[in-house]
Amino acid sequence: MHGARTSPDEDGGPRSAGGHWAGTGRMGTIGELGEFGLIGRLTRRLPQGPAVRLGPGDDAAVVAAPDGRVVATTDLLVEGRHFRRDWSGPYDIGHKAAAQNLADVVAMGARPTALLVGFAAPPSTDAAWAERLYDGLADECRRAGASVAGGDVVGAPEVTLAVTALGDLGGGAPLTRSGARPGDVVAVRGRLGHASAGLALLAAGRDGPAELLAAHRRPEPPYEAGAEARAAGATALLDVSDGLVQDLGHIAAASGVRIDVDSATLVVPEVLGPDGLRHVLTGGEDHGFAGTFPPDSPPPPSWTVIGTVGRGAGVRVDGRVPDATGWDHFRG
Numbered sequence: 582m583h584g585a586r587t588s589p590d591e592d593g594g595p596r597s598a599g600g601h602w603a604g605t606g607r608m609g610t611i612g613e614l615g616e617f618g619l620i621g622r623l624t625r626r627l628p629q630g631p632a633v634r635l636g637p638g639d640d641a642a643v644v645a646a647p648d649g650r651v652v653a654t655t656d657l658l659v660e661g662r663h664f665r666r667d668w669s670g671p672y673d674i675g676h677k678a679a680a681q682n683l684a685d686v687v688a689m690g691a692r693p694t695a696l697l698v699g700f701a702a703p704p705s706t707d708a709a710w711a712e713r714l715y716d717g718l719a720d721e722c723r724r725a726g727a728s729v730a731g732g733d734v735v736g737a738p739e740v741t742l743a744v745t746a747l748g749d750l751g752g753g754a755p756l757t758r759s760g761a762r763p764g765d766v767v768a769v770r771g772r773l774g775h776a777s778a779g780l781a782l783l784a785a786g787r788d789g790p791a792e793l794l795a796a797h798r799r800p801e802p803p804y805e806a807g808a809e810a811r812a813a814g815a816t817a818l819l820d821v822s823d824g825l826v827q828d829l830g831h832i833a834a835a836s837g838v839r840i841d842v843d844s845a846t847l848v849v850p851e852v853l854g855p856d857g858l859r860h861v862l863t864g865g866e867d868h869g870f871a872g873t874f875p876p877d878s879p880p881p882p883s884w885t886v887i888g889t890v891g892r893g894a895g896v897r898v899d900g901r902v903p904d905a906t907g908w909d910h911f912r913g
């Protein structure tokens with residue numbers, strides 16, 4: 582029987598009532614498996630998509646790049662910083678490591694093709710825990726149409742994932758942060774504030790609402806947003822990783838424009854609680870998308886228009902410079 586803090590266990594991973602990995606005890610530890618035993622157990626769970634011409638098993642992988650250019654991005658996921666093993670199960674952590682990288686490829690207007698995965702964990706880690714993590718990683722890759730081309734494993738005091746994602750622009754121009762122009766509208770696609778609200782609940786020792794805890798554990802970037810933005814003629818695009826205001830600030834700075842957000846246009850679901858607007862404005866890690874669109878080619882209805890681009894600099898919310906903007910790794 583699972584406790585209320587257990588995320589929907591379609592991963593099938595065992596957990597105690599508190600959300601901890603309960604372990605199977607059947608397969609032993611990764612220390613017992615050894616480096617190459619572990620690599621074998623992990624890589625056989627991975628999807629092999631068409632772009633990966635040579636996958637795990639050699640000194641390097643070979644990935645097709647029909648466009649002639651490769652989109653490449655990397656993000657780290659560190660235990661205690663991005664996740665806690667008592668708050669997230671292995672499937673959640675694998676899912677999140679894939680999602681946060683795949684979202685960056687999509688945010689360039691590209692199609693994700695392959696991931697390279699660096700995996701560090703203590704030798705005492707359950708082998709089954711590591712396998713569930715790879716199941717989460719593999720399933721999220723499948724959802725985005727990508728596969729895992731290779732990686733590395735290493736023993737370390739804490740779990741760390743260093744994921745590199747590659748993507749294909751399919752002959753199109755990249756959707757950068759620098760193309761916003763005065764007169765454009767600003768629009769968002771996907772959840773905002775949910776992961777942040779879920780994290781606050783976990784930090785407060787709460788066991789629900791389940792959808793918010795799940796949002797922290799398994800971000801769900803709407804991967805179709807990149808193609809939608811491109812088709813609509815977006816001038817700039819990024820995924821919201823650190824907080825809406827902070828990330829819009831990157832578009833404002835790179836494009837040399839001012840962005841004005843009208844908070845009344847933001848969707849703040851009741852479930853986010855009394856701090857809902859703060860979570861939506863400054864909460865990262867849902868990996869929704871924010872983009873700018875010329876006034877004569879607005880985004881499709883799946884997007885919400887939340888503001889405008891003007892001359893000047895910085896981001897204003899309801900005409901004011903906000904005190905909080907989002908996450909900074911070195912400022913807490």
Ligand SMILES: Nc1ncnc2c1ncn2[C@@H]1O[C@H](COP(=O)(O)OP(=O)(O)OP(=O)(O)O)[C@@H](O)[C@H]1O
Nearest residue numbers: 654655656657681682685688819820821822823865
């Ligand atoms: N250690 C580094 N060396 C070289 N470039 C870096 C380094 N760290 C970040 N960058 C570059 O700085 C830019 C901003 O990085 P940032 O990590 O904030 O973007 P992101 O990956 O979209 O956001 P997030 O990490 O919050 O998901 C990116 O172009 C990134 O490649």
Ligand SMILES: Cc1ncc(C[n+]2csc(CCOP(=O)(O)O)c2C)c(N)n1
Nearest residue numbers: 656661662663664665822823865866908
């Ligand atoms: C245990 C724990 N404590 C705090 C947080 C919050 N957090 C960590 S990184 C980040 C921004 C995006 O990261 P990056 O820029 O590295 O992609 C946020 C909001 C968390 N997820 N887990």
Ligand SMILES: [Mg+2]
Nearest residue numbers: 655656657685
């Ligand atoms: Mg990054």
Ligand SMILES: [Mg+2]
Nearest residue numbers: 685688820822
């Ligand atoms: Mg990004």
Ligand SMILES: [Mg+2]
Nearest residue numbers: 822823865908
């Ligand atoms: Mg960040």
